[in-house]
Amino acid sequence: MSKFGGIEAGGSKFVCAVGSGPDDLDSTEIPTTTPPETVQHVLEFFGSRPPVEAVGIGSFGPIDPDPQSATFGFITSTPKRAWRNFDLAAPIRAALGAKVAFDTDVNAAACGEFRWGAGRGLHTFLYLTVGTGIGGGGMVNGRLLHGRTHPEMGHLRVPHDLARDPFPGNCPYHGDCLEGLAAAPAIQARWGKPPHALPAEHEAWDLEADYLALGVANLTLSLSPQRVILGGGVMRREQLYPLVRAKVSSLLNGYVEAPEIVPSQLGARAGVLGAIALATAI
Amino acid sequence: MSKFGGIEAGGSKFVCAVGSGPDDLDSTEIPTTTPPETVQHVLEFFGSRPPVEAVGIGSFGPIDPDPQSATFGFITSTPKRAWRNFDLAAPIRAALGAKVAFDTDVNAAACGEFRWGAGRGLHTFLYLTVGTGIGGGGMVNGRLLHGRTHPEMGHLRVPHDLARDPFPGNCPYHGDCLEGLAAAPAIQARWGKPPHALPAEHEAWDLEADYLALGVANLTLSLSPQRVILGGGVMRREQLYPLVRAKVSSLLNGYVEAPEIVPSQLGARAGVLGAIALATAI
Numbered sequence: 399m400s401k402f403g404g405i406e407a408g409g410s411k412f413v414c415a416v417g418s419g420p421d422d423l424d425s426t427e428i429p430t431t432t433p434p435e436t437v438q439h440v441l442e443f444f445g446s447r448p449p450v451e452a453v454g455i456g457s458f459g460p461i462d463p464d465p466q467s468a469t470f471g472f473i474t475s476t477p478k479r480a481w482r483n484f485d486l487a488a489p490i491r492a493a494l495g496a497k498v499a500f501d502t503d504v505n506a507a508a509c510g511e512f513r514w515g516a517g518r519g520l521h522t523f524l525y526l527t528v529g530t531g532i533g534g535g536g537m538v539n540g541r542l543l544h545g546r547t548h549p550e551m552g553h554l555r556v557p558h559d560l561a562r563d564p565f566p567g568n569c570p571y572h573g574d575c576l577e578g579l580a581a582a583p584a585i586q587a588r589w590g591k592p593p594h595a596l597p598a599e600h601e602a603w604d605l606e607a608d609y610l611a612l613g614v615a616n617l618t619l620s621l622s623p624q625r626v627i628l629g630g631g632v633m634r635r636e637q638l639y640p641l642v643r644a645k646v647s648s649l650l651n652g653y654v655e656a657p658e659i660v661p662s663q664l665g666a667r668a669g670v671l672g673a674i675a676l677a678t679a680i
Numbered sequence: 681m682s683k684f685g686g687i688e689a690g691g692s693k694f695v696c697a698v699g700s701g702p703d704d705l706d707s708t709e710i711p712t713t714t715p716p717e718t719v720q721h722v723l724e725f726f727g728s729r730p731p732v733e734a735v736g737i738g739s740f741g742p743i744d745p746d747p748q749s750a751t752f753g754f755i756t757s758t759p760k761r762a763w764r765n766f767d768l769a770a771p772i773r774a775a776l777g778a779k780v781a782f783d784t785d786v787n788a789a790a791c792g793e794f795r796w797g798a799g800r801g802l803h804t805f806l807y808l809t810v811g812t813g814i815g816g817g818g819m820v821n822g823r824l825l826h827g828r829t830h831p832e833m834g835h836l837r838v839p840h841d842l843a844r845d846p847f848p849g850n851c852p853y854h855g856d857c858l859e860g861l862a863a864a865p866a867i868q869a870r871w872g873k874p875p876h877a878l879p880a881e882h883e884a885w886d887l888e889a890d891y892l893a894l895g896v897a898n899l900t901l902s903l904s905p906q907r908v909i910l911g912g913g914v915m916r917r918e919q920l921y922p923l924v925r926a927k928v929s930s931l932l933n934g935y936v937e938a939p940e941i942v943p944s945q946l947g948a949r950a951g952v953l954g955a956i957a958l959a960t961a962i
Contacts, residue, residue, distance in 0.1 A: 460935070460936060475934070475935065475936075522826070522827040522828065534902075538820040538821060538825065538827070539820060539821050539823045539825075539826075541821045543820065543821075543903070543904070544804070544821075544904065545804040545820070545903050545904025545905055545906065546804065546904045546905060546906045546937065546939060547904055547936065547937070548904055549901060549902055549903060549904045550901050550904075550935060550936050551901055551902055553901050553932075553935060553936075554898050554901050554902065555838065555839055555894055555897060555898055555931065556837065556839070557837055557838070557839050557840060558839060571933045571934070571935040572931070572933060572935070612837055615837060616836050616837055616898055616902070617902055619831060619832045619833055619835050619836050620816075620831055620833055620836065620898070620899055620902040620903060621825070621827050621831060621902060621903065622825070622826065622827025622828045622829055622830055622831045622832075623827055623828060624827065624828045649837065649854075650835075651853045651854060652757070652853070653742070653757065653832060653835060653853040653854070654742060654757075654829065654832050654835075655828065655829070657828060
């Protein structure tokens, strides 16, 4: 069976893999340090494995995923300064002599869920990750959503009731956007503890579900997805799913039907499997 | 040249036309009354004109635009009771013996702008109308956006500062959604005068631009459109365009580039020309 390479390029770690799908995956994790050092470790991994037909990269961003663009394959305006305007695809393409598919981490995960997980058989769906940041990707009309560059669904502006939640939000760009209110660092800053340390009965979860529901409702009104897949570290708190479903229905109030809201089926492997899926689709 | 039929089915009037494009359009307006009476007048119009190859309908909604569905061609959960669950496409198809394309009024307008107006050459763009309601349609990856049914962009939830704007919103489904805060009836309810009666220096316009910018910014973060076309009666107030552009840029704050924000090029004819465009594309 042909082998493909997959790279989930994250802000804290890179996950690299060689394989062909969920049942054939040889992967490793590399800490994200400087660009040259990180890329060197990535190339060492692939150099020690069988050759691959193509490599898929699902990257943190913002990025340039347009193959027609001069900066295709670049990480662009990321807050991580060392990685800003860094050409991630080129050194990998050059060293491995393979075609490179390059997209956002969340579009890669959506592609993985479409191929092997919770997105199978759908033409229009979203994948949202709720973790150290909030990001969203997906397919519309059977193709990965890019538009002008790519969406940044985590930065949606949502109603914020300062009387109920005086936390001002901690997005460096937008303050109290969705990510600034509901990603893991916001939860930690608001309550003084990371999400995993908050008990199930803590009021944090009802508030978290309110914000996530506002995000999902707005994305439903914008895109009318058949399904919304929620993944990422914060969503390991399974009590959030029924809460978010109920709140989305309440927000839409019967005007439009709520989409199905489901967990990722690929879980922590969604990103790297998605990168493999991107590679198989070049 | 082949003739096509177009019907812009609106809540207060139906615009019917026979033609092939902006330079060949014979149109009339019919008041929206009961479904049987309105459809009778529509059929009288087409009966008095040359035969058409196909008819496009761009309708108020929510509607069912899925050709595979048993209720394709129906207006579904509209607040207008007499029109709820009404099969609009069938009597027209039967009487005219022509194929019928059926989509939302805003997707039709987007299709018209794509063919002859401000959407030419684009693959991903939005058309928003701001009038008696707020609605949005558009294309993603070169195809009209439907998703599960169709978007309802006017009903996005946006931040609402009650200290600055105590008006509670007047959407019967959602209160202070975008439409409930920024459509013409909201402007009239808040300020006691309809939009056209408010002078250019009235504070209404800065507030209106704030809400529209929140909507456009959220749609940009969700869909990454290349361009957003703003039409509808409220947007005849041209001072809104530079205000909305500046506020969208401010909201996005450099994290992603703002899309171009431009007026409709087809103006009041966008809907009916779009319906003609839908018909030509069956």
